[in-house]
Amino acid sequence: MQPTFVVLTDLSRSAEAALTYTTRLAQRLDGRLVLLHVFLDPVLEPEISMVAAPILVASREEIITSMVQQASTLPVPADTEVVVDVLSSALANVVQQHHPLLLALGREEPDNLLDRLVGNRALPILQDTRHPLLLVPEGWQDTELPQRLVVAIDAHPFWLSAPSLALDELFDALQPTTTVVHVIPGQGPSQTKVELASVQRTGLFGKLTSASLYEVWKEAPAAGILHAAAELKAQLIVMLARPHTFLGGLFHRSITAQILRRSPIPVLVLPTTK
Template sequence: MQPTFVVLSDLNSASDAALRYTSQLATQLPEGHLVLMHVFQDPLLFPEAALMTPVTTPSRHAVMADLAQRADHLPVPAEPEVTIDTLGLALADAVQRHHPLLLAAGREHPTNLIERVLSNMALPVLQGAHYPLLLVPEESHDPELPHRVVVAADDQPFWLTAPSLALADLFEALNPTTTVVHVAATDGPSKAGIGFDAVRRTGLFGPIDNNSLYEVREEAPADGILHAAAEVNAQLIVVMARPHTLLGGLFHRSVTAQLLRRSPVPVLVLPTTD
C-alpha cells in the first residue's frame, strides 16, 4: 500500500510548518505522498460563528486552489482535499480511504487546529482508529529530519497498536539515534527498566542498549523530558498514548498535553494497547 501522510491544514503558517516537516518524512519512503485535508467552515470547529459578525471567508474553490498551490511546492506528490463534513467525519473518512501512516497538524496557539481536534467529536475517531498523531510547532521553519529521537517512557509496560507499528519502515529509513527518557517520580529505586524494555521490545526505534537510557530525577515529567531532549539535541519527541488516557482527556491535563503545547520540536504520539 502506498505510504500516505494526512496533514490537517488551516492554510496558515503552522499548517505550512507541518506540511514541510511531514513532506520531508515522506521523502524517506518509496512512493510516499501527502494528502492535504482542509475542513471547510466546519461548525464544530467554529461553534461561535453564529454569534459573531460575519466575516469574509475564501470560497471552497479558492481554498482548493490554495491547497493545490501548496501541494505543488512539496518534494513529494500531494493531493488537496476540501470537505464540508464535520472534522470527526472527515477524519474517519480519511482514515478509511487512505489508511495513513500518521495524521499531522501544526501547532499555532492553544486554540489552533489540534486543540479543536481534541475538543470535539474527532477525539473518539482518533481514539478508535489508534492512528499516530504528529504535531509540528509553527517555529519549525527549516525542518530537519529526526536523526536524534527521544522516546518518553514511564514505569508501565505497553504494546503499540498496529498503525503505530506500521511506522517501522519510516524509522528504519531514518535510522535515528534513540534516547529513552524516564523521569523518576521519587528518589527511591529506579523503575526505568520497565518502560525501557517496552520501548526496546517494539523494535521500532533502531538499536537500543543500556547506554540509550536517560533517567531524570527531581523534575516534573514534562520538564524532565524537555530537558533531556535539549541535552541530546533531539529533533523529535515520541510519547505513548494509552487508550484510557485518550478517553480521559489526554490533551488537556496530561504530561503529553504539556509536551504538545511546549515542545520546540515536533512531537509524535503513538497509540498503545493495554
C-alpha cells in the same frame, strides 16, 4: 502500497510548517501526501469558533484553488481534499480511504491559542483514528530529518497499536539515535528493565541497551522530558497516548498534552493499546 502521509491544513503558517516537515518524510520513503482541509461547521462543532482560523472567512473555491496550487509545487505526489463535515467523520473517512502512516498537524503560535488547538484538533485526531499524530511547531525551521530522538515513557509496560507499529518502515529509513527518557519526580526506585523492555519490544527504534536510558530525577514529568530533550539536542520527541488519556478532560491534564502544548521541537504521538 505507496506510503501516505495526511497533512491537515488551513493554509496558515503553522500548517505550512507541518507540510514542509512531512514532505521531507514522504520523500525519504518515496511516498505521497494528502492535503486535507475540513470546513468545520460552528453549529456542529461550536468549539472551533474559539480558534483563530482564517479558513472560516475564505470561500471554498478559494481554498480549493490555493491547495491545488500548493500541491502542484511539492516534490512528491500530492492529492487535495476539501470536505464539509465534522472533524471525526472527516478523519475516519480519510483514514479508511488512504491508510496513512501518520497524520500531521501544525501547532499554532502564540501560546494563548495552544490549549484550544490541542482540545479542538489533536484530541479528536487521536481519539477518533488511534493513528500516530505528528505535531510540528509553527517556528520549527530545522531542514534535517530527525536523527536524534527521545522516547518518553513511564514505569508501566505498554503495547503499541497496529497503526503505531506500522511506522517501522519510516524509522528503518531514518535510522535515528534513540534515547529512552524516564522522569522520576520523587525518590522512587528506577524501573530500568521495565522501561527498556517495552520500547525494545516495539522493534521501532533499533538496538537499545542500558546506555540508551536517560533518567531525570526530581522534576515534573513534562518539564523533565523537555529538559532531557534539550540536553540531548533531540530533534523529535516520541510520546505515548494510552487509551485512558482520551477521556475528554483527562487528556488536557495529561503529560502528553503538556508536551504537545510546550515542546519547541516536533512531537510524534503513538497511540497504545494499553
